Amino acid sequence: MDNDKDFENIESSSQKTEKRNFIRDIIDDDLKTGKYREVHTRFPPEPNGYLHIGHAKSICLNFGTAKDYDGLCNLRFDDTNPTKEDVEYVESIQEDIRWLGFDWGERMFYASDYFERLYDYAKTLIGAGKAYVDDLNADEIRRYRGTLTEPGKDSPCRNRTVEENLDLFERMRKGEFPDGSKTLRAKVDMASPNINMRDPVMYRILHATHHRTGDRWCIYPTYDWAHGQSDSIEGITHSICTLEFEDHRPLYNWFIEQLGIHHPRQVEFARLNLTYTVMSKRRLLQLVQEGHVSGWNDPRMPTLSGLRRRGYTPESIRLFADRIGVSKADSTIDVSVLEDCLRTDLNKRAARVMAVLHPLKLVIENYPDDLVEKLEAVNNPEDESMGTRKIPFSKTLYIEHDDFREDPPKKYFRLSPGAEVRLRYAYIVRCTGVVKDPNTGEITEVRCTYDPDTKSGSPASSRKVKGTIHWVSAGHAIDAEARVYDRLFNVPDPGGENWKESLNPNSLEMVKGCKVEPGLVVAKPQDRFQFERLGYYCVDDESKPGNLVFNRTVTLRDTWAKIEGK
RNA sequence: UGGGGCGUAGCCAAGUGGUAAGGCAGCGGCCUUUGGAGCCGCCAUUCGGAGGUUCGAGUCCUCCCGCCCCAGCCA
Numbered sequence: 001m002d003n004d005k006d007f008e009n010i011e012s013s014s015q016k017t018e019k020r021n022f023i024r025d026i027i028d029d030d031l032k033t034g035k036y037r038e039v040h041t042r043f044p045p046e047p048n049g050y051l052h053i054g055h056a057k058s059i060c061l062n063f064g065t066a067k068d069y070d071g072l073c074n075l076r077f078d079d080t081n082p083t084k085e086d087v088e089y090v091e092s093i094q095e096d097i098r099w100l101g102f103d104w105g106e107r108m109f110y111a112s113d114y115f116e117r118l119y120d121y122a123k124t125l126i127g128a129g130k131a132y133v134d135d136l137n138a139d140e141i142r143r144y145r146g147t148l149t150e151p152g153k154d155s156p157c158r159n160r161t162v163e164e165n166l167d168l169f170e171r172m173r174k175g176e177f178p179d180g181s182k183t184l185r186a187k188v189d190m191a192s193p194n195i196n197m198r199d200p201v202m203y204r205i206l207h208a209t210h211h212r213t214g215d216r217w218c219i220y221p222t223y224d225w226a227h228g229q230s231d232s233i234e235g236i237t238h239s240i241c242t243l244e245f246e247d248h249r250p251l252y253n254w255f256i257e258q259l260g261i262h263h264p265r266q267v268e269f270a271r272l273n274l275t276y277t278v279m280s281k282r283r284l285l286q287l288v289q290e291g292h293v294s295g296w297n298d299p300r301m302p303t304l305s306g307l308r309r310r311g312y313t314p315e316s317i318r319l320f321a322d323r324i325g326v327s328k329a330d331s332t333i334d335v336s337v338l339e340d341c342l343r344t345d346l347n348k349r350a351a352r353v354m355a356v357l358h359p360l361k362l363v364i365e366n367y368p369d370d371l372v373e374k375l376e377a378v379n380n381p382e383d384e385s386m387g388t389r390k391i392p393f394s395k396t397l398y399i400e401h402d403d404f405r406e407d408p409p410k411k412y413f414r415l416s417p418g419a420e421v422r423l424r425y426a427y428i429v430r431c432t433g434v435v436k437d438p439n440t441g442e443i444t445e446v447r448c449t450y451d452p453d454t455k456s457g458s459p460a461s462s463r464k465v466k467g468t469i470h471w472v473s474a475g476h477a478i479d480a481e482a483r484v485y486d487r488l489f490n491v492p493d494p495g496g497e498n499w500k501e502s503l504n505p506n507s508l509e510m511v512k513g514c515k516v517e518p519g520l521v522v523a524k525p526q527d528r529f530q531f532e533r534l535g536y537y538c539v540d541d542e543s544k545p546g547n548l549v550f551n552r553t554v555t556l557r558d559t560w561a562k563i564e565g566k
Numbered sequence: 567u568g569g570g571g572c573g574u575a576g577c578c579a580a581g582u583g584g585u586a587a588g589g590c591a592g593c594g595g596c597c598u599u600u601g602g603a604g605c606c607g608c609c610a611u612u613c614g615g616a617g618g619u620u621c622g623a624g625u626c627c628u629c630c631c632g633c634c635c636c637a638g639c640c641a
Contacts, residue, residue, distance in 0.1 A: 020580065046641055081640065138639055145637055149568045152637090183639055193569045195637055204639035223641045244635055247570045268571085270634095275577085281641095323589055325579050327572090330634055334577045337590045347603060382603065413601065422599055456599070468599045492577095533600045560601045 019068070021326040023061070023267050027069065027238060030265065036237040039071030043097070043104075044227070044241075046078045047089035047211075049281040050296040050303045051096045053317070053338070054272040060321035061269070062240055063102040074234055075104040078111045080226045082210035090211075092296070096304040101314045107234075111226045112212045114233055118221050119173070121229055121259055122184060122202060126165045130258050131202060132158055133168040134185045141183070144190070145198050151191035152198045158187065172205055175218045179205050186225075188254060196251045200224050228252035228266075229259070236264040242271045243328065272324070273332040276487040277302045278494055292503060293488075299540075299551050300488045300507050310485065311528055311538030311553030316345040332493065339554050346528060346536045346553070351379045351386060354424065354470045355516040355531040355550075357482050359398035361445045361474065362415075364429060367395040372473070375456060377425045391517050393426050396474040398515045400533075403469040404446050406434065411563060413467030415446065422468040424532065428454040428461075470532045477515035480548035483540065484509040516548070523548060530556070 030036045041062040045055065066073035075097065079085050097104070125131035134157045136144060146152030160168075172182055184203040192198055202225035207218045228251075231239045246268045256263045273279060278287075279302060287293050287301070296303050299310035307317065320341040324333050354377075374390040399415070408416040415421045420430045427450040435445035453460040486509075491502045516531075523529070528538045535555035543549040 025582085044641095048641080078641070084640075141639075142637075147568085147637060151568090180639065185639095195569075198637085201639050206639080220639090222639070227641085243571070245641090247636060249570090270572085323578080325589095327579070329572055329579090331578060334590065337578070340590060343602090352600080352602095381600085411601090424599060426599095428599095461599080465599085467601080470600075530600085530602080533602070535602095556600075556602050558601075563601080 019064075019322065022328070023065065023238070023240060023269065023326060026265070026267055027065070030237070031069075035265070038237065039066055039069035040073070040235055040237045041066045041071065041240055042074040042076050042231065042234060042236050044076045044078045044230075045093050046081070046084075047086065047093060048081070048084040049089060049285060050092050050305055052279060052284065052301075052303045053274060053307065053320075054279050054302075055096075056100060056304060056317050057272045057321050057324070057326075058240070058242075059097055059100055059102060060318055061326060063097075063104075064318075064321070065238075065240075071237075072107065073102070073104060074107040074109060074236070076109040076111065076230060076234065078223060078227060078230070079210070079212065080111050080221050080223055082206065082208040082220065085211055087211050092305060096308075099308060099314055100304065100317060109230075109234065110212060111221070111230050112210060114226070114230055115213060115217060115221070117233065118226055118229055122221075122225075123166065123169065125186065125202075125255075125258060126169060126184075127162055128258065129162060130187050131184055132160050132165050132187055133172065134158075134183050134199075135181070136183075137180060141201070145195065146190070148195070154190050155185070155199070158190075158199070169203075172203065172219050173217070175207070177205055179207055181205060184219075186251075186255070188251070194247055194250060196224070196248050197254070200251060224248060224251060225255070228255055228264070229261070231264045232256055232259075232262045235262060239264045239266040241266060241268055243268045243330075268328065269326045270328055270330055273330075274302060274338065275332055275335045275492040276489050276494075277335070278489070278499060283499065286500075287488075292500070299483070299485050309541060309551065311526075311536060311551055312342055313345050313528075316342040319345065335487065342536070342554050343557070346530065348382050349380075350528050350530040350536055352377070352381070352532050353517055353520060353529045354391065354472055355480070355482075355514060355520075355529075355534065355537070356398045356400050356470070356472050356477070357484075357511050357514045357531075357534065358401035359513065359515045360401045360404055360443070362397045362399045362429075362471065363445060363447050364395050364397070364450045365432065365447055366449045369395055371395070372476075375425050389519060391425065391519070392473045392476040393423075394473045394475055397423070397471045398474055398477060399423075399446070399469055399471045404431075404434075404443070406443065409564065413560075414469055415448075415467075420465045422454075422465045423450075424468050424470050425456045426471070427451060427456070428463065428465055470534075472515045472517050474515075476518045478518055478521055478548065480514045480516045480520070480550060482511040482514050482537065482550045482552060484511055484552045514550075516550075520548065521545070528553065 043062045063073045134155050136155050183201045185199045188197045190198050203219045206220050249266050297305035297309045320338050373393045375393050376388050377391050379386040403414040405416050415431050422428050429448040429450045431448045433447045434443050437444050486507045488507050489502045490504045494502045523539045525539050525541045531537050536553040537550040540549040540551045
């Protein structure tokens with residue numbers, strides 16, 4: 001409930017007034033004509049991998065649409081292939097959907113719940129002369145299938161009697177035949193221009209242990225056979241799926257019609273593609289297995305667990321799903337859309353804090369040696385209710401290395417010899433010089449003087465200076481590590497066979513020796529902050545008291561980088 | 567070249583015969599103790615192309631072009 005409220009607050013204006021898309025048009029029509037009386041959808045993942053942002057689009061669509069129409073959405077695991085599936089995945093999938101903010105109530109199902117029923121349905125089809133046991137092996141089936149331009153030809157087994165088919169099918173179930181030696185096929189049309197109708201396989205023999213049914217079965221339904229009937233059994237009204245299943249729809253309809261059971265309506269939409277990443281399970285699995293990333297939840301991964309660890313919020317992902325819309329046109333969304341959704345959300349709720357990633361010592365020559373002032377800082381200028389805090393200020397500070405240039409370019413508003421800058425929430429200082437390492441020439445310290453009249457909040461503080469920089473007090477700051485993430489790939493579309501060549505070698509920079517304001521001692525994993533002027537960071541799961549680790553979630557919009565880049 | 571889909575701005579996307587919403591990106595400006603945020607403005611005489619119907623076409627018709635998917639006992 002809270003989530004919904006927050007979410008609505010994010011997107012205030014025009015966009016959220018009404019979500020329009022072709023699927024809602026279809027539903028409106030079905031409701032109006034009385035084809036269906038309510039809306040019942042389902043999200044049907046195969047538990048063979050972790051969910052990614054593309055699944056999030058589907059989850060938001062299925063759960064979101066059902067909710068908006070006061071309908072229901074089931075979670076169903078399409079677990080028809082025991083050789084690829086695992087409980088590890090069914091657990092992570094549930095966790096990710098819940099985290100995203102959706103709830104399937106008591107309606108969590110498995111296709112394997114229906115194995116017995118599917119078996120009976122199959123016998124019904126056999127009895128009606130609409131399915132047969134085939135002795136052809138995989139290779140032979142492929143050859144008999146024909147090609148895109150030539151029709152297939154009938155299997156020699158196609159005209160077995162009902163009795164023989166029934167007998168053989170029962171013996172398949174009993175385990176009398178080895179893997180791959182027989183299949184049950186639907187008897188449709190080997191000459192159909194739609195290859196999916198050329199007697200598709202319904203059951204294959206697989207002596208494999210299933211993560212739920214164990215060794216009870218040695219024949220398993222194919223997806224094509226199981227999916228539509230599972231939807232039907234659950235009373236699904238709208239089976240929303242991706243485009244590649246569009247030409248399977250005639251087959252699914254055929255099964256349903258032969259069986260005379262509840263007929264869901266399948267609607268297909270275009271799957272999500274995002275720039276600078278890959279989305280296929282095969283490739284994601286490869287990234288994990290070959291060690292290009294640390295795991296499924298590596299913060300650079302487009303998986304929900306990766307995005308979560310990176311610091312993405314469920315609200316930002318739901319907003320994203322809303323903004324990109326749904327259509328049937330193949331599309332690739334610019335990752336900046338996702339990033340903007342995140343900033344929109346975090347800007348309103350992340351507490352501001354000062355952190356220096358690359359510390360450079362700044363000494364205020366005319367500041368008393370032992371004085372420590374507690375200065376008041378605003379926690380979030382976007383939300384007054386988040387209050388203020390006190391931060392210590394002293395003679396020796398750390399500033400960002402980037403915020404000082406000995407030889408500043410034009411329009412550089414930060415510190416340089418002779419220049420004045422505002423120290424955020426503190427004083428205006430003027431740079432008086434630098435101290436260099438006599439051997440390396442490296443700047444080890446910046447010297448400055450401060451103007452005591454310009455303390456933040458005092459009347460004279462209204463004096464304008466061009467720049468404001470962040471800082472921490474050297475004697476009070478605590479150490480931290482920052483993991484600065486960048487896009488996983490160097491190119492917008494890492495497609496083709498050589499996709500791994502465009503992996504970004506600099507997608508992770510470990511920055512040790514960061515200095516952060518003392519209040520952060522209490523930060524716990526998943527806490528999110530805005531490091532002022534730098535970006536949004538969240539505490540990593542590996543972070544421990546005394547060994548703080550922050551992940552950079554996303555940078556702030558950086559106008560200066562843009563100017564300097566030109 | 568069989569079948570199924572899809573083409574509206576750099577990227578998405580509304581639009582349902584009445585004169586091209588919105589978002590992201592980009593570009594100007596205002597404002598600012600975050601080069602953040604916010605605010606204002608600009609950004610499609612035209613909807614893949616060509617014909618046709620109509621007083622009127624992104625929407626209807628015809629032809630053409632381009633892109634995606636399908637020949638797993640994967641999903």
